[in-house]
Amino acid sequence: MAKKKKPEPKTEPTTGGKVGVYVCHCGGNISDAVDVEQVCAQARKIPGVVVARDNMFMCSDPGQEMIIEDLKSGLVDRVVVASCSPSLHETTFRSALARAGANPYVYEQANLREQVSWVHHGPAATSKASRLVAAAAAKAGQLKPLAPLRVEVQPRAAVIGGGVAGLKSALELAQRGQEVILLEKSPFLGGQVAQLDRLAPLGETAARIIGELAAAVLQHPAIKVYTCVQVEGFEGYIGNFKLKVIRRPPGGGEYAAQLSTLSQSGQGLGEFVPFVGLMPASIPETQEDIHLEAGVIILATGMRPYGPRTGEYGYQKFPQVVTLPEFIRLLAAAPPGDTLALEGRPIRGAALIHCVGSRQIPGVHEENEGGYLNEYCSRTCCGASLYAANLLRENYPQTRIFDFYRDIRTYGRGQEELYTQAAHNQAVFFRFEAGEEPQVLENPDPQGPPLLVRVQDVLTFGEEIEVPVDLVVLAVGQEPNPVADLVEKMKIPVAADRFLQEVHPKLRPVEVAVAGIFLAGACQAPFDVGETCAAAGAAAVKAAAILSRGYVELDPFVAEVDLSKCQGAGACVEACLADGALTMVELEVGGQKVKRAQVNPVLCIGCGACVAVCPENAINVQGWTLKQFESMVDMVVSDEYLEGA
Amino acid sequence: MEAAKANGKILILAEDACAYPGADAAGQGHMSYSANTYIMRVKAAVLFPEQFYLDCFHKGIAGIIIMSCGVETPYHGAYEALARRIDRVYALMKQEGLDIRRLRLTAICTVCTRAFIKEVQQMQDLVSQLGPPGSEPAAAAGAA
Numbered sequence: 001m002a003k004k005k006k007p008e009p010k011t012e013p014t015t016g017g018k019v020g021v022y023v024c025h026c027g028g029n030i031s032d033a034v035d036v037e038q039v040c041a042q043a044r045k046i047p048g049v050v051v052a053r054d055n056m057f058m059c060s061d062p063g064q065e066m067i068i069e070d071l072k073s074g075l076v077d078r079v080v081v082a083s084c085s086p087s088l089h090e091t092t093f094r095s096a097l098a099r100a101g102a103n104p105y106v107y108e109q110a111n112l113r114e115q116v117s118w119v120h121h122g123p124a125a126t127s128k129a130s131r132l133v134a135a136a137a138a139k140a141g142q143l144k145p146l147a148p149l150r151v152e153v154q155p156r157a158a159v160i161g162g163g164v165a166g167l168k169s170a171l172e173l174a175q176r177g178q179e180v181i182l183l184e185k186s187p188f189l190g191g192q193v194a195q196l197d198r199l200a201p202l203g204e205t206a207a208r209i210i211g212e213l214a215a216a217v218l219q220h221p222a223i224k225v226y227t228c229v230q231v232e233g234f235e236g237y238i239g240n241f242k243l244k245v246i247r248r249p250p251g252g253g254e255y256a257a258q259l260s261t262l263s264q265s266g267q268g269l270g271e272f273v274p275f276v277g278l279m280p281a282s283i284p285e286t287q288e289d290i291h292l293e294a295g296v297i298i299l300a301t302g303m304r305p306y307g308p309r310t311g312e313y314g315y316q317k318f319p320q321v322v323t324l325p326e327f328i329r330l331l332a333a334a335p336p337g338d339t340l341a342l343e344g345r346p347i348r349g350a351a352l353i354h355c356v357g358s359r360q361i362p363g364v365h366e367e368n369e370g371g372y373l374n375e376y377c378s379r380t381c382c383g384a385s386l387y388a389a390n391l392l393r394e395n396y397p398q399t400r401i402f403d404f405y406r407d408i409r410t411y412g413r414g415q416e417e418l419y420t421q422a423a424h425n426q427a428v429f430f431r432f433e434a435g436e437e438p439q440v441l442e443n444p445d446p447q448g449p450p451l452l453v454r455v456q457d458v459l460t461f462g463e464e465i466e467v468p469v470d471l472v473v474l475a476v477g478q479e480p481n482p483v484a485d486l487v488e489k490m491k492i493p494v495a496a497d498r499f500l501q502e503v504h505p506k507l508r509p510v511e512v513a514v515a516g517i518f519l520a521g522a523c524q525a526p527f528d529v530g531e532t533c534a535a536a537g538a539a540a541v542k543a544a545a546i547l548s549r550g551y552v553e554l555d556p557f558v559a560e561v562d563l564s565k566c567q568g569a570g571a572c573v574e575a576c577l578a579d580g581a582l583t584m585v586e587l588e589v590g591g592q593k594v595k596r597a598q599v600n601p602v603l604c605i606g607c608g609a610c611v612a613v614c615p616e617n618a619i620n621v622q623g624w625t626l627k628q629f630e631s632m633v634d635m636v637v638s639d640e641y642l643e644g645a
Numbered sequence: 646m647e648a649a650k651a652n653g654k655i656l657i658l659a660e661d662a663c664a665y666p667g668a669d670a671a672g673q674g675h676m677s678y679s680a681n682t683y684i685m686r687v688k689a690a691v692l693f694p695e696q697f698y699l700d701c702f703h704k705g706i707a708g709i710i711i712m713s714c715g716v717e718t719p720y721h722g723a724y725e726a727l728a729r730r731i732d733r734v735y736a737l738m739k740q741e742g743l744d745i746r747r748l749r750l751t752a753i754c755t756v757c758t759r760a761f762i763k764e765v766q767q768m769q770d771l772v773s774q775l776g777p778p779g780s781e782p783a784a785a786a787g788a789a
Contacts, residue, residue, distance in 0.1 A: 085669045086686070114672030115684055124680035131683065491663070491717070493670070493755050557688060577691075577722045607720035608692025612730065624688055626697065636654060636683045637705045 017141040018050045020076030024058035024083035026113055033117035035126040042130040045641040048141040058083050064096040071100035078140040082110035082133045103145030110136040130642050135632035142628050148553035153239040153295035157543050161300030163191020165521025165536040167213040169298045172540035174222040178547045182225045189214045190277030191302050197332045199529050200387035201414035211272040218280050225280050234489040238516030239552045241294045248287040275329055296516045296543040301483045303522035306357025306476040313474055314440035320451050321472040340396040347399050350471040351453045352385050354405040358477030364435040376497050378477030378526040382409045385475040386418040393425035401427040402467050404438045431458040440472050478526040500524045510539045557623045558604035561597045565618035568595040572610035572619050578603050653707025653772040657684045664712030664753035671758040678762050679769045689720050691727040698734045707772035708747045715752025744781045
């Protein structure tokens with residue numbers, strides 16, 4: 001290596017800012033791995049840091065108040081909070097600064113939870129935390145007050161998905177005076193709910209729920225519905241999203257069964273058809289490209305029932321094995337009587353098997369096609385199964401029900417009653433362990449029912465029991481609809497369970513990491529219809545808040561020219577990635593006309609491509625200057641302020 | 646000396662729109678990795694001039710991973726400009742006898758937790774093997 005003089009660490013703050021450091025325990029999430037007191041003690045040794053305090057929850061009111069008091073008293077004029085990721089609480093703490101009368105941009109956050117305590121342990125975690133705090137303090141000391149940029153918002157929302165979540169979101173938005181575009185892939189509105197009959201736990205009909213919602217949507221003048229559409233292009237940002245949508249007739253016999261049912265029903269456009277949905281418009285005859293602009297987007301892409309593998313619990317091996325949604329459809333078409341008869345076949349005994357395609361355990365259960373396991377509880381299947389069991393027993397008293405469960409999870413209002421009612425209705429319960437699922441076999445007795453369900457029953461201390469039945473109903477769980485293309489285009493985070501991931505279930509529910517995009521319903525987790533509508537309402541309200549304001553304030557992190565340094569080289573203009581954001585203008589400096597760079601902050605995207613090419617470092621991105629980054633590196637490599645505290 | 650090698654600091658320039666949330670996602674998954682890694686949140690790594698990287702090595706940073714958004718950056722053209730700059734940094738590193746593997750340009754998305762861990766581990770292995778910047782044999786400096 002050629003001999004180079006090692007640069008001296010530049011650890012002194014350049015502006016003399018009075019930096020306050022506030023370290024969060026995060027209720028033990030941080031302090032279980034990081035010695036918070038030591039981090040504070042070391043922070044007090046950093047030049048420019050005038051105070052270092054800690055709190056169990058910095059995001060709590062007392063935690064924020066601590067910062068506000070120090071700002072108001074004049075003790076500090078720059079703030080570093082060392083806590084969770086800035087994606088979670090940067091806005092929280094900037095708001096605290098604003099409430100104290102300070103500029104919200106003289107703030108820096110050190111990420112001690114996601115990037116330290118949750119991934120490191122022992123002294124190394126504390127050492128790293130201290131260096132990150134030192135780096136943040138070095139940057140904070142150089143921060144300048146900034147004003148946010150204002151961006152106008154396209155005055156409409158795009159809702160993707162025409163199931164109950166999409167319908168509810170669209171209607172809630174429209175009722176708040178907002179213009180809505182509702183996009184549905186299929187020719188029908190209603191989604192998976194339209195494939196059901198009565199809904200657990202209260203027994204409303206899907207026809208009523210979807211019929212009323214869809215009718216209200218179609219009649220509302222502020223909602224424009226497009227069916228048979230696919231989102232092919234996506235670009236933009238909060239306030240200004242652009243969607244390229246293609247509307248075309250379904251291909252390859254897709255939706256042929258539903259269209260046939262619709263045709264046979266005698267119902268017309270705009271009328272609900274059981275187990276199909278509601279078709280609001282004719283199927284397009286040709287392909288049409290549609291370009292849409294929206295200020296916000298709600299994803300309501302929904303779920304689909306788990307599809308058992310061939311042979312799983314005898315599915316597709318024995319015609320008497322059906323999934324719960326299939327059974328609901330059969331039950332709706334069954335004639336009245338003492339004994340249930342399906343397609344002319346009497347059902348004297350029916351088995352219900354829970355947790356099919358849910359709560360799958362690695363190493364115990366077989367992976368599904370695609371190599372994944374559904375390790376989550378789908379939550380809704382216990383209630384739906386017991387509701388169906390009660391319906392069966394109460395309408396067909398001569399049909400017996402045998403319920404095989406791993407655990408019964410009838411959570412929430414009106415659900416536990418279903419379990420009690422099923423017991424009252426003389427449903428017979430068997431319990432099995434994970435890995436000891438019931439086996440569905442052909443009954444060797446030709447005189448008996450066609451199937452035999454064999455189980456090691458936990459309730460009778462492991463006794464092997466064989467139950468002859470005419471029907472097996474599999475209580476399948478929920479899986480997210482496959483929307484990989486959309487997710488890829490929009491860069492939406494997907495959780496390990498393949499459902500779309502909200503930023504935080506408590507602090508920022510229904511929001512995703514991409515600003516201006518919200519989640520509604522079962523695309524984010526297994527939900528029942530009530531929960532779906534609640535989430536859809538939440539998404540609509542958050543979206544409406546942006547639309548009704550008419551503008552969003554964006555961070556002012558755009559380029560700024562230091563005219564005292566600019567020599568007019570023009571390299572920044574050549575390097576600029578945003579057309580028109582940087583231009584050379586003629587100015588008078590010292591009585592001479594000279595060319596200097598000028599930034600258009602509205603057009604500047606704040607990438608910093610200009611920063612790297614300026615020989616004078618005369619241009620920087622506000623809040624993210626090169627000198628700040630250099631100071632951060634200096635603190636990362638320096639041991640000077642981190643030892644002996 | 647071995648301890649010093651093992652403790653060589655790794656600087657990660659993580660772009661705000663993709664890699665930084667990706668690193669957060671690794672944390673949310675409690676996926677452990679080397680503690681000698683220091684993640685700096687950047688809007689776009691195209692901001693850094695060639696000299697920034699050289700200065701980092703001069704200051705003692707043993708390895709730098711640029712975790713960009715790749716061609717999916719929200720800043721159209723930024724990745725291409727960054728890639729061209731990194732080529733120039735490599736040339737300068739060679740001139741200074743620095744092993745160019747100490748600087749790595751990658752693309753990490755918001756959910757690329759395994760890729761994040763893999764990149765960190767690979768750089769950790771490399772800096773453990775190479776030792777402090779400047780200590781590598783001249784012959785190895787051009788290795789890519």
